[in-house]
Structures are given as C-alpha cells and as structure tokens.
Amino acid sequence: xxxxxxLFSLLAMVLIIAAPAMAQDMMDYPSELxxxxxxxxxxxxxxxxxxxxxxxxxxxxxxxxxxxxxxVNYWNGRGGVCGxxxxxxxxxxxxxxxxxxxxxxxxxxxxxEELDLxxxxxxxxxxxxxxxxxxxEIVSIISAGSIESLYGEDGMTPGWLYASNPLYIxxxxxxxxxxxxxxxxxxxxxxxxxxxxGAFGLAGTEPAADAYCSxxxxxxLDEPQIFLPTDTDILTQVQNAIDEGATILYTxxxxxGPALIxxxxxxxxxxxxxxxxxxxxxMDTSVGILGQRVLKxxxxxxxxxxxxxxPFLWWTELSNPGIQFVTQQFAANERGPAExxxxxxxxxxxxxxxxxxxxxxxxxxxxxxxxxxADMRATVDSMxxxxxxxxxxxxxxxxxxxxxxxxxxxxxxxxxTMTGPASGPEDALLIPDGSGGQLFVPIIIPLTDFMPVxxxxxx
Amino acid sequence: xxxxxxxxxxxxxxxxxxxATxxxxxxxxxxxxxxKASRIVQTLISGVLVGGIYGLVALxxxxxxxxxxxxxxxxxxxxxxxGMIFWSFFTVAEIxxxxxxxxxxxxMFMVMTAVSLRSLLEPRNLLIAAGGVLALTILMxxxxxxxxxxxxxxxxxxxxILTGLIVERFTIRPLIGQPLFTAVLMTLAIAEVLxxxxxxxxxxxxxxxxxxxxPETNRRFSVIRLxxxxxxxxxxxxxxxxxxxxxxxxxxxxxxFIAFFRYTSVGLAxxxxxxxxxxxxxxxxxxxxxxxxxxxxxxxxxxIAGVLQGGAVGLSLNISFVALRVFPAVLLGGLExxxxxFIGGIIIGIVEQFGTFLNSSQQVGTDLAPYVVLMLxxxxxxxxxxxxKRIERI
Numbered sequence: 001x002x003x004x005x006x007l008f009s010l011l012a013m014v015l016i017i018a019a020p021a022m023a024q025d026m027m028d029y030p031s032e033l034x035x036x037x038x039x040x041x042x043x044x045x046x047x048x049x050x051x052x053x054x055x056x057x058x059x060x061x062x063x064x065x066x067x068x069x070x071x072v073n074y075w076n077g078r079g080g081v082c083g084x085x086x087x088x089x090x091x092x093x094x095x096x097x098x099x100x101x102x103x104x105x106x107x108x109x110x111x112x113e114e115l116d117l118x119x120x121x122x123x124x125x126x127x128x129x130x131x132x133x134x135x136x137e138i139v140s141i142i143s144a145g146s147i148e149s150l151y152g153e154d155g156m157t158p159g160w161l162y163a164s165n166p167l168y169i170x171x172x173x174x175x176x177x178x179x180x181x182x183x184x185x186x187x188x189x190x191x192x193x194x195x196x197x198g199a200f201g202l203a204g205t206e207p208a209a210d211a212y213c214s215x216x217x218x219x220x221l222d223e224p225q226i227f228l229p230t231d232t233d234i235l236t237q238v239q240n241a242i243d244e245g246a247t248i249l250y251t252x253x254x255x256x257g258p259a260l261i262x263x264x265x266x267x268x269x270x271x272x273x274x275x276x277x278x279x280x281x282x283m284d285t286s287v288g289i290l291g292q293r294v295l296k297x298x299x300x301x302x303x304x305x306x307x308x309x310x311p312f313l314w315w316t317e318l319s320n321p322g323i324q325f326v327t328q329q330f331a332a333n334e335r336g337p338a339e340x341x342x343x344x345x346x347x348x349x350x351x352x353x354x355x356x357x358x359x360x361x362x363x364x365x366x367x368x369x370x371x372x373x374a375d376m377r378a379t380v381d382s383m384x385x386x387x388x389x390x391x392x393x394x395x396x397x398x399x400x401x402x403x404x405x406x407x408x409x410x411x412x413x414x415x416x417t418m419t420g421p422a423s424g425p426e427d428a429l430l431i432p433d434g435s436g437g438q439l440f441v442p443i444i445i446p447l448t449d450f451m452p453v454x455x456x457x458x459x
Numbered sequence: 460x461x462x463x464x465x466x467x468x469x470x471x472x473x474x475x476x477x478x479a480t481x482x483x484x485x486x487x488x489x490x491x492x493x494x495k496a497s498r499i500v501q502t503l504i505s506g507v508l509v510g511g512i513y514g515l516v517a518l519x520x521x522x523x524x525x526x527x528x529x530x531x532x533x534x535x536x537x538x539x540x541x542g543m544i545f546w547s548f549f550t551v552a553e554i555x556x557x558x559x560x561x562x563x564x565x566x567m568f569m570v571m572t573a574v575s576l577r578s579l580l581e582p583r584n585l586l587i588a589a590g591g592v593l594a595l596t597i598l599m600x601x602x603x604x605x606x607x608x609x610x611x612x613x614x615x616x617x618x619x620i621l622t623g624l625i626v627e628r629f630t631i632r633p634l635i636g637q638p639l640f641t642a643v644l645m646t647l648a649i650a651e652v653l654x655x656x657x658x659x660x661x662x663x664x665x666x667x668x669x670x671x672x673x674p675e676t677n678r679r680f681s682v683i684r685l686x687x688x689x690x691x692x693x694x695x696x697x698x699x700x701x702x703x704x705x706x707x708x709x710x711x712x713x714x715x716f717i718a719f720f721r722y723t724s725v726g727l728a729x730x731x732x733x734x735x736x737x738x739x740x741x742x743x744x745x746x747x748x749x750x751x752x753x754x755x756x757x758x759x760x761x762x763i764a765g766v767l768q769g770g771a772v773g774l775s776l777n778i779s780f781v782a783l784r785v786f787p788a789v790l791l792g793g794l795e796x797x798x799x800x801f802i803g804g805i806i807i808g809i810v811e812q813f814g815t816f817l818n819s820s821q822q823v824g825t826d827l828a829p830y831v832v833l834m835l836x837x838x839x840x841x842x843x844x845x846x847x848k849r850i851e852r853i
Contacts, residue, residue: 233702237815239501267697289665293667336662
C-alpha cells in the first residue's frame with residue numbers, strides 16, 4: 001500500500017503543480033445544474049445502487065461507494081439538493097447473479113415508492129434485470145453495458161438502462177477506425193481477441209464488429225482466445241492468437257488481464273511486433289501499476305504503449321473543472337490512493353447526472369412524491385447535459401442508450417521533467433515504492449479528439 | 460457372463476484403461492497433426508508448471524482431509540490471507556514493532572493453549588511462550604528493508620499458524636463428534652468470514668507482489684529461452700522462471716510432507732487420527748492437538764501457494780478462485796493421497812493447457828476438459844487415482 005501511496009502522493013504533487021488555481025480554496029461545483037423550482041426541504045433523495053463490491057470486479061468497483069459517500073456528504077454539507085438531503089442505499093452482490101436478483105427483489109419490495117432510479121455496475125447484472133426494470137419502470141444508469149442489457153437480444157429495443165460509455169462493440173469499432181486511419185503504425189492489421197469470458201469479456205466479439213472492421217481493411221480473427229482472471233499463465237492463448245495471424249491483440253479485461261497479456265508478449269519477445277489494445281478499462285491506474293511486473297527490453301513497463309478507449313476525461317486532464325473538482329474532493333476526503341481510479345471518477349459523474357435528472361423531473365411534475373420511473377425516463381431521454389463540467393456527456397437522443405463519443409488514448413509513463421512520456425528508464429520519472437524498489441508513473445496520452453463511435457449493434 | 464466379469468474384473472479394468480489411452484492418443488494425434496512441435500512442447504511445459512501450483516494448493520486441501528475427513532472450502536481464502544500477510548511484511552520498509560509483538564503474542568498464545576488454557580499456568584510453558592514471542596518479534600523486525608524476505612517469511616509463518624489455529628479452535632473443534640457434513644458447511648462459512656476480513660484489512664485493490672525479481676537488476680527474472688531446440692521444434696519455446704521456482708517449491712513441499720507423514724510421530728498420529736478419531740484418542744493420541752497442527756500446516760501451505768500465485772500474476776481476491784479450479788485435481792488424485800494431489804495437479808494443469816491450445820474460444824481447457832477427465836477417472840476409480848479404497852461393511 002505504501003508504494004501506491006508514494007505514487008499517488010506524487011500524482012497529487014503533479015496535479016498541484018499543473019493547476020495552481022485549484023490548490024488552495026475549495027472550488028465551486030463545476031456543473032450548471034438546473035434551477036430548483038420546487039423546495040424539497042425535509043425530503044430525502046436516495047441514490048440506490050448494488051453490484052459486485054467483493055467479487056472478481058471488486059478491485060475496480062469498490063471506490064464507487066467512496067465516491068457516492070463523498071458526493072452525498074458534499075451536498076448534505078451544503079444544505080442538500082433543492083433542500084432535500086441525499087442518502088445512499090447499496091448492497092454488495094459479490095458478482096453473483098443470484099445475489100443480484102435478491103438485491104433487486106429487496107430494493108423493489110422495501111423501497112417501492114422511492115425507487116425510480118437505480119445505479120448498476122456490470123453488464124451481467126444489466127442483462128439479468130433488463131426486463132424486470134422495464135416491467136417495474138425503473139430507470140437504471142450504468143457506466144458501460146452490453147448490447148443485450150441496453151438494447152435487448154435483437155439489439156434494437158431500447159430498454160430502461162442507460163450507459164455513459166459507448167457500447168464495447170462500438171468502442172472496438174472506433175479502435176478499428178483508428179487503426180485504419182494510421183496505416184503506417186498498423187501495416188497489415190489483423191486483430192485477435194484475447195479476453196475474459198462472460199458478458200463483459202466477450203461484448204466486443206460480434207459479427208457486426210468484424211464486418212465493420214473488415215470494411216475498413218482491418219481483419220478480425222473469428223475465434224476469441226479466452227482466459228480467466230485466475231489464470232497463472234496465458235502463453236497458450238496469446239500464442240494461439242499470434243499463430244492465427246494476429247498483429248494486434250485486443251482485450252476486454254481489466255487490472256491483471258491486460259498486464260498479463262503484455263507480460264506474455266514480452267516473454268515471447270514479441271512486444272515490438274504485436275500491438276496491445278483494449279476497452280476503456282485497460283487505461284485504468286491499476287493496469288499501469290500491475291504492468292510494471294514485467295519490463296520490456298527498453299526498460300519500460302510491459303503495458304507502455306498500450307492503446308485503449310477513453311470516452312471520458314482522465315485524472316490528469318486538469319484543465320477541466322470537473323477533474324479539478326473531483327481531484328480536490330478526493331484529497332479533501334483523504335481517500336486512499338488506490339481509490340484514484342476510473343470508478344471514483346465516474347461515480348461522481350453518475351451522482352451529478354442523477355441529481356440533475358431529479359431536479360428536472362421534480363420541476364416538471366411538481367413534487368418528489370409525484371415522481372415516477374416513467375417521468376424519470378422522459379427526463380433522461382430528453383436531457384442534453386454536460387456532466388460535471390464536461391467530464392462525461394449525458395445525451396441519449398432517438399432511443400440511444402449508450403454514449404456516442406469516444407477517443408483513443410495510449411498508456412505511457414511520465415518522463416522525469418513531467419512534460420511527456422518517457423522513452424526509457426533513463427529519462428523516466430521513477431519514485432521509491434517503499435520497499436527498496438522504484439515505480440514508474442503511468443500517464444494517459446489522448447491520441448484523438450472525441451469522435452462519434454460507429455453504431456454496430458443490431459447489424 | 461456375470462461370473463466372467465467378476466473373475467476378470469481387474470484385467471478388464473486394465474483393458475479399459477488401455478483402450479481409453481489408445482483412443483485419447485488417436486484423438487490427440489488427429490487434433491495435433493497440424494500443430495507445430497514447438498507449440499505442443501510449450502503447452503506441455505506450461506501445463507506441468509501451472510500444474511505444480513495446482514498441486515501445491517491441492518496438497519493443503521488433502522492434508523486437512525487426510526487428518527480430519529473435512530473437505531476445506533475455505534482453502535482459497537486462506538491462500539488470500541497468507542498472500543496478503545506476506546505482502547504486508549514484504550513491501551513495508553519499517554515493520555511496526557507493536558504490530559509484530561501483537562502477532563507473535565497471539566500466535567504463541569494459540570500455540571501454547573492448543574491443549575487447554577491451563578497450559579499457560581505452568582511456568583515452563585510460560586517461558587517457552589515468552590521466548591517464542593521474543594524470537595518471532597525479533598525475526599519480524601530486525602534490520603531494515605534488506606531483510607524483507609526474512610520479515611515476510613517469518614510474518615507469514617506466524618500469521619498462517621495463527622489463522623489455522625483460530626479456524627480450528629473456534630469453528631472446527633466445537634464440531635468434533637458432529638457429522639462431517641457440518642464441518643464441511645462450516646468451511647463454507649469460514650470462507651465468507653475470511654473474505655470479509657481480507658476486504659476490511661487489505662481492501663479489494665490488486666496488489667503487486669514483486670517476489671520474482673532478480674535482486675541484482677531489480678527486474679523480474681528473464682524467461683529461459685530454449686533456443687537450442689528451435690530448429691528441431693520449429694519455433695521458440697520459453698520457460699517462465701517464476702513458474703519453475705513455484706514448481707520446485709511445490710516439489711520440496713510434497714517431499715517434505717510425504718516424509719513428515721511417514722517418518723514423524725506427529726505425522727503418524729495424523730494418519731491414525733484420520734482413520735478413526737475415537738480410536739486414536741483411546742490409544743492416547745491428543746486428537747485436538749493433532750487437528751490443530753493439521754489446520755496450521757494447511758494454512759501455511761495455503762499461504763505458500765497464495766504468495767507464489769500472487770507473485771506470478773498479482774495479489775487479489777481472485778486468487779481464492781484458484782482453489783475451486785484445483786478441486787478436480789484433488790478428486791482426481793484421491794482425497795487422502797499426498798502424492799495424488801501433486802500428480803492430480805499436474806494432470807489437470809496439462810489437460811487445461813491442451814484444452815486451451817485446441818479450443819480456447821469455448822473455454823474447453825478450463826470449463827470442460829478437466830471435468831471430463833475427472834469424470835472418466837472417477838467412473839473407473841471412484842476413489843481417485845491414488846485414493847484409499849474404502850470398504851464399508853453393512
């Protein structure tokens with residue numbers, strides 16, 4: 001833990017150097033929330049959420065609770081939202097679908113009156129609850145969902161779930177566009193999936209995506225190579241993909257997943273021949289740290305240079321007031337360094353989005369008691385909203401249920417002057433890890449602007 | 460006909476083995492015909508090395524089963540706890556002396572009171588306990604970061620012993636004399652408790668455990684490239700050093716435990732206890748103490764496996780699921796067989812890797828092949844390859 005403390009202490013230092021304006025006083029809330037037309041003093045707004053907080057995805061989801069707690073305290077410390085106090089009610093399902101169902105049953109029976117909006121964490125939960133949410137008329141917000149959870153089995157039926165990130169398949173499509181647009185970097189591109197199983201892991205492996213990429217001149221191998229989060233060695237899967245002709249390995253995995261693939265490429269001596277890329281979660285801090293277990297021959301960590309989707313702003317993009325604000329709140333609440341990840345960032349954004357949705361809906365119907373799930377859905381459908389000052393965009397026009405913008409970024413490590421990426425260990429920023437070793441500092445370098453993603457579902 | 464089968468049962472069984480082996484060989488020959496020799500050799504190497512870790516995990520489960528007849532579903536979480544304790548000592552520059560004293564005292568208290576609380580009333584035992592606390596504390600805190608290996612090994616040893624003894628004393632011991640199934644269910648509850656404790660103490664974030672690092676270069680050990688075989692096999696074959704280290708440690712542990720069970724009085728007492736607890740007690744064996752030792756040993760084995768797995772891929776709660784993948788290995792080798800656990804682990808490792816090699820997209824290697832092999836073996840040998848055949852007289 002100490003090593004990560006060092007890392008994030010340094011990151012905090014970087015943030016302060018880069019944004020002197022934010023270092024002193026607490027800044028104003030960065031969003032332009034709608035004006036309250038109804039006084040909700042004495043009322044309580046509840047943020048309901050449940051998901052895997054202790055199972056396979058726990059290391060990425062646990063900061064969700066911290067972020068929602070901090071957001072609730074922030075608002076309650078300022079008199080609430082339109083006078084209403086915030087609270088959160090959540091449950092850990094451990095990644096078990098039976099527990100998910102049980103949590104849903106409990107929430108819908110105990111909080112039938114208040115439960116108009118529910119925050120979920122995983123595609124699998126979304127798929128399980130899709131029909132039930134529609135039947136019970138409960139709007140659900142999730143950071144990223146599968147086609148089935150958002151649009152049903154036919155991929156064409158919008159449900160009651162809304163995702164802030166683009167569909168994984170669309171993220172993959174936008175990566176293909178990036179590859180096709182950079183033939184010098186990717187000559188003869190052949191993409192092979194080396195990925196986790198399940199709704200999340202296989203969400204990008206659809207014939208429509210293959211066809212779209214092929215149309216751009218990017219071949220996609222038919223069979224994904226699947227590995228488990230518990231695998232000790234994935235040499236076989238990686239070699240299978242390479243033997244099939246893959247020049248790019250694409251993964252829907254997180255934390256140890258991308259790090260294991262990158263390490264295996266180094267073991268095979270193919271780190272410069274094969275490119276590694278993945279869904280937005282591969283850009284997380286955890287990957288940047290875990291990827292340091294194996295170093296490339298040039299001395300940089302194995303995941304250096306990995307490509308990934310970045311459909312939201314990142315901690316290091318301090319020119320954005322939303323990022324400044326969350327960074328400040330993170331420090332003010334003395335959150336542990338390991339929590340400075342995607343989940344903490346996006347959860348603040350989701351709470352902001354929920355608050356704006358409630359304000360608009362209450363304004364429209366006249367009171368909190370009168371709000372129904374259908375009202376909330378109508379609000380979400382029509383809402384154009386820049387969440388937390390632009391950290392994410394909330395816009396679901398014409399039956400859309402997922403984010404429409406994405407950009408491609410590259411994971412790198414900071415150089416000693418903190419002006420860009422390091423080219424080797426000689427010019428890299430190295431910090432003590434607390435146990436006698438040294439750590440590289442991961443950074444994210446956006447390579448494109450935010451662009452509309454291709455719509456590949458239902459094709 | 461019935462008489463014929465009865466008379467030649469043994470020969471027919473071996474004939475069945477032979478036919479099955481030939482069929483498997485023909486199937487594999489067909490499947491592997493167009494594969495490069497280097498890939499086949501690589502898959503075999505990976506399977507054996509990964510199987511070594513499986514074997515080590517399986518050993519811990521078998522040790523408990525052998526001594527108490529309980530199938531320990533909490534073993535995966537004991538791996539996580541052990542790995543986390545090791546990480547806590549290994550990555551901290553300055554060990555907290557009060558923390559080390561607390562851990563040492565708790566461990567020695569549990570050790571010295573394994574028979575009863577009254578043991579501590581004897582001055583001699585008190586002296587031993589005090590000496591133990593002092594020795595453990597010194598070994599956990601002496602020197603600086605350069606002695607982190609010593610701190611981590613001693614700390615993990617103490618932590619594992621403490622975990623095992625607490626589990627045995629407060630959850631398993633009260634169930635002596637109850638149906639075995641109750642104790643098995645209790646291990647499920649223990650798993651959940653350890654899960655919660657781990658989350659509270661260390662959180663759920665993935666932790667880097669850089670144990671397979673060359674101290675001279677401060678880099679991970681390079682892989683071994685079998686370049687000499689490149690021309691013969693038609694491709695590169697590599698061996699990951701950390702897996703070799705894990706494999707060697709697994710072998711050392713197996714040899715040690717086989718010797719322990721066979722040649723030490725405690726090991727023999729464990730075997731006797733596993734046969735019949737009441738009978739063992741009637742001949743003067745202290746069943747409670749033996750069970751306590753067994754759980755402590757199993758917890759230590761789990762810790763070793765947790766550290767090795769954590770060092771190879773990173774330390775996280777997911778490590779607990781490795782134990783689930785090892786269950787086929789335990790059943791395949793035989794629930795009571797130490798050697799069987801190792802061989803079962805290797806077989807399952809190889810089967811997994813070849814299943815993945817031949818069809819990774821459908822998870823044949825992890826979800827299907829090990830269980831098909833297990834099913835076939837259990838049909839032929841219900842007690843596993845090396846399990847003890849139990850005859851129940853009705």
